Amino acid sequence: MTRTLLQQELTEVQEEMMVMAEMVASAIERSIRALKERDVELARQIIADDLKVNDKRYAIEERCLEIIATQQPMASDLRTIISVLYIIVDLERMGDHAEGIAKLAILLADEPPLKPYIDIPRMAQVSIGMLRDAVEAFRRRDPQMARAVSDRDDEVDALYDQVYRELLTFMLQDPRTIQRATWLTWVAHNLERIADRATNICERVVYLVEGRIQEMNVSKY
Amino acid sequence: MVSQERPSTPVQVPVPRVEAGPVCTPGEEEPVIEVRGLNAWYGGFRAVKDITLTVPRRRITAIIGPSGSGKSTLIRCLNRMHELVPGTRVEGEVLFEGQDIYAPGVDPVEVRSRIGMVFQKPNPFPKSIFENVAFGLRINGYRGDLREAVERSLRAAALWDEVKDKLGQNALRLSGGQQQRLCIARAIAVEPEVVLMDEPCSALDPIATLKIEDLMRELSQRYTIVIVTHNMQQAARVSDYTAVLMMDDDRAGYLVEFGPTREVFTNPRDHRTEAYITGRIG
Numbered sequence: 001m002t003r004t005l006l007q008q009e010l011t012e013v014q015e016e017m018m019v020m021a022e023m024v025a026s027a028i029e030r031s032i033r034a035l036k037e038r039d040v041e042l043a044r045q046i047i048a049d050d051l052k053v054n055d056k057r058y059a060i061e062e063r064c065l066e067i068i069a070t071q072q073p074m075a076s077d078l079r080t081i082i083s084v085l086y087i088i089v090d091l092e093r094m095g096d097h098a099e100g101i102a103k104l105a106i107l108l109a110d111e112p113p114l115k116p117y118i119d120i121p122r123m124a125q126v127s128i129g130m131l132r133d134a135v136e137a138f139r140r141r142d143p144q145m146a147r148a149v150s151d152r153d154d155e156v157d158a159l160y161d162q163v164y165r166e167l168l169t170f171m172l173q174d175p176r177t178i179q180r181a182t183w184l185t186w187v188a189h190n191l192e193r194i195a196d197r198a199t200n201i202c203e204r205v206v207y208l209v210e211g212r213i214q215e216m217n218v219s220k221y
Numbered sequence: 222m223v224s225q226e227r228p229s230t231p232v233q234v235p236v237p238r239v240e241a242g243p244v245c246t247p248g249e250e251e252p253v254i255e256v257r258g259l260n261a262w263y264g265g266f267r268a269v270k271d272i273t274l275t276v277p278r279r280r281i282t283a284i285i286g287p288s289g290s291g292k293s294t295l296i297r298c299l300n301r302m303h304e305l306v307p308g309t310r311v312e313g314e315v316l317f318e319g320q321d322i323y324a325p326g327v328d329p330v331e332v333r334s335r336i337g338m339v340f341q342k343p344n345p346f347p348k349s350i351f352e353n354v355a356f357g358l359r360i361n362g363y364r365g366d367l368r369e370a371v372e373r374s375l376r377a378a379a380l381w382d383e384v385k386d387k388l389g390q391n392a393l394r395l396s397g398g399q400q401q402r403l404c405i406a407r408a409i410a411v412e413p414e415v416v417l418m419d420e421p422c423s424a425l426d427p428i429a430t431l432k433i434e435d436l437m438r439e440l441s442q443r444y445t446i447v448i449v450t451h452n453m454q455q456a457a458r459v460s461d462y463t464a465v466l467m468m469d470d471d472r473a474g475y476l477v478e479f480g481p482t483r484e485v486f487t488n489p490r491d492h493r494t495e496a497y498i499t500g501r502i503g
């Protein structure tokens with residue numbers, strides 16, 4: 001085996017990407033906890049931590065560019081680097097969605113609770129699971145697993161429908177709930193987008209292994 | 222705090238075992254050369270074996286592969302240069318415009334005038350710039366305006382502006398890059414259909430190399446180009462199709478993969494190509 005340096009750099013950049021994915025998964029989890037527990041301090045921490053996620057993204061991007069410029073990767077090495085470049089953009093945007101949920105959690109903490117949270121945490125659980133499993137499919141170079149993960153986006157879409165219908169009902173029945181219900185719709189929308197971006201990662205796994213770009217599970221939203 | 226736990230298992234970056242498909246050929250292109258079951262020997266040593274591929278018209282086809290994989294031998298078989306080395310022989314067919322160049326009665330000199338060649342090291346004659354380009358025209362009994370033909374070739378080789386005021390100067394006083402472009406001008410002066418280039422840039426600096434590459438793209442509007450190169454980035458930059466050769470256990474070169482360059486370099490079908498172009502072998 002030659003090209004030890006390239007191999008090492010590729011390994012490191014992928015490890016960094018996985019660290020970033022875990023930072024984002026944790027931010028999403030904590031944003032939902034801040035929402036449920038009305039924990040404003042935690043929400044503020046998530047907003048502050050998003051800067052670290054952004055920094056991580058730019059650091060990884062820079063390393064990828066350095067590898068391209070200095071090592072001229074080809075074939076699967078090239079696809080790996082390109083996939084990492086795309087995935088970190090998706091991860092960063094997922095981090096922004098977590099930050100968005102945290103901001104809404106702060107707004108909602110000032111208002112009386114509308115209802116117990118059931119479907120939104122469920123959406124978060126599925127979305128976070130999709131994110132972690134999409135990254136695992138990347139690590140394993142497993143397109144079958146990636147396809148199975150992207151199929152779970154349907155479940156998130158269905159939950160989103162359900163949350164939306166329920167919140168709409170609240171708004172129709174009592175206009176005083178409109179503000180809170182709208183904010184909660186936005187929370188759900190952030191989670192729906194996170195699942196879509198997890199699907200994007202799955203598409204990259206298929207590209208990485210099979211060399212073709214295939215759009216998966218086009219979301220209805 | 223943000224969790225920054227590393228994944229418990231290390232990242233594995235295996236070379237994917239992409240299932241080897243059949244050797245693909247640029248089927249929709251019009252062929253100018255068709256190689257069929259080509260074998261070439263140096264005495265008892267077989268240097269290339271069982272090569273079948275199609276060279277498409279007005280495209281640049283690159284031949285890449287590790288040292289000793291038979292790239293130069295293969296390209297030299299395409300215009301009967303291989304047989305100039307004593308003790309060599311060729312089996313199989315090389316069809317040029319549908320006709321086997323190895324068929325009895327075919328004049329190898331005629332073949333070489335229609336399938337020209339540019340070599341690794343620039344090899345201008347120790348004559349004037351003008352005479353270098355005019356040489357092939359003269360021996361072919363060119364009846365047109367020699368000056369015009371020389372200018373046309375030098376322009377086509379992107380050298381005219383640099384030499385137009387010193388056409389009588391000895392060609393050996395030109396820089397390496399200029400000498401190589403002069404050799405290209407000499408090769409195209411006789412209006413060949415195909416220009417074979419055997420590592421044309423390996424003796425040149427990076428700037429001269431890029432000039433030759435630009436020139437190749439220009440020339441491919443009118444000529445079919447086949448280039449042997451050790452430089453994979455060059456093959457990726459300049460060619461439309463890429464053939465990958467490897468050396469077998471018996472040290473004979475064989476064709477591993479042939480296809481559009483963009484596919485060969487981004488998503489090769491054969492794991493040996495993958496290993497070679499990612500630098501894992503060779």
